[in-house]
Amino acid sequence: MTADAARGDPRLAEAARRLLGHLLAVSGLPVAVRLWDGSRVEPPDGPPAGTVAISGPGVLGAILARPSLDTLFRAYVTGGLEPVEGDLLRSFEAIATRKRARRPRWRSVLAGFPWATLVPLWRARTRIPAIGHALPEGERPAGSGRATDETLIRFHYDVGNDFYALFLDPAMVYSCAYFRDPEGDLATAQRDKLELVCRKLRLRPGLRLLDIGCGWGALLIHAARRHGIVGHGVTLSAAQAELARARVAEAGLADRVTIELRDYRELSGTWDRIASIGMYEHVGIDRYPEYFRKIRDLLAEDGVFLNHGITRRAKSGPRRFRRPSASRRIILRYIFPGSDLDHIGHTLEVMEDAGFEIHDVEGLRRHYARTCRLWYQRLEAARAEAERLVGVERTRMWRAYLAGVSVGFAQGPLRLFQVVATRRGAAVLPWTRDDLYTGWPAGGGG
Secondary structure, X not given: OOHHHHHOOHHHHHHHHHHHHHHHHHHOOOEEEEOOOOOEEOOOOOOOOEEEEEOOHHHHHHHHHOOOHHHHHHHHHOOOEEEEEOOHHHHHHHHHHHHHHXXXXXXXXXXXXXXXXXHHHHHOOOOOOOOOOOOHHHXXXXXXXHHHHHHHHHXXXXXXHHHHHHHOXXXXXOOOOOOOXXXXXXXXXXXXXXXXXXXXXXXOOOOEEEEEOOOOOHHHHHHHHHHXXXXXXXXXXXXXXXXXXXXXXXXXXXXXXXXXXXXXHHOOOOEEEEXXXXXXXXXXXXXXXXXXXXXXXXXXEEEEEEEEEEEEOOOOOHHHHHOOOHHHHHHHHHHOOOOOOOOHHHXXXXXXXXXXXXXXXXXXXXXXXXXXXXXXXXXXXXXXXXXXXXXXXXXXXXXXXXXXXXXXXXXXXXXXXXEEEEEOOOOOOOOOOHHHHOOOOHHHHO
């Protein structure tokens, strides 16, 4: 049977209605489904948070043949599944809330299951296309050499500066913002985050600041303008380095801030202050001892180090913790290949073993949930331009990624911590944190 004939067969639409009606009833998922013939299957427990359209029985058959989150993701990205009503983020939030409150047992799924619907839909299945922007080897942790790391970093960051500018703030800060006002805007919250980092590092004029994974240069520009430092940033993304240099020059800071396309492991010398913002996620947990020892060696005896990064909630036992979930596998293959998320307890243990003394650990989970929500909303508003720049498939991937990560921080296992440390025994920080929160410049200091 051809795909067109299958779409016109009323028996397949009826089989789909029976099957999906049962699954929505036992799962309680607050999502409606619109079939290829225009009919709808509604959730029984109230109005849906969103509606998804299935383009044909072949797509549903393919999902039944290989029911997995990866299959659903590929069907969505390649157009077989289409959110047609409601907001994607709102739907993800509603699904996550329902899953936490009600997890269906296999017994309830099997009770009254319409087995007769499976055979005709399975026979009508078609192949869901592969996603063009994918890295099959992305599920492994980051490799051990610069060439491997450059490949992984460029896969994510060299999608294009213009694309990132669509949803980031004007300073192009691609990490968790800091919302002194929980309802505040993104630009102010990102300026406040940069100021918070500078204050935690206790910057003052003339200090030498190294920014590992400097992105588009926002921290160095802010620190040089407001705190008078001399800064150097390194990145493995050519696209980031090029724009960062241009932004430094535009700010009139080329004599005080330099940007280099270089691996942090190749650096030498000592620095008064070191920041690593959203970079250690790319290192790989097994390489943390090497990473933190290198930073300790680069840090002056009286220096201060700030590590800012995403972590995951701890689990019972390292084997269970290291096993990637279905959602993690999607991120590793299609979005952030080579990324590796630790739990904060192990990170602190490795830091202490590498010769650091931990002074402060601050969790910013709620801040990152709101940051990703605002990124998602900005990308939604600029969807047409995003599709023009990077194509429909990649835009769909990023919409789902930002929505999913926002929910992961709001309701799931994702965490974000800033850790302030010095070389072991160095008495360089104040006895209290009072200085961090007094005399804060209005609006984060420009």
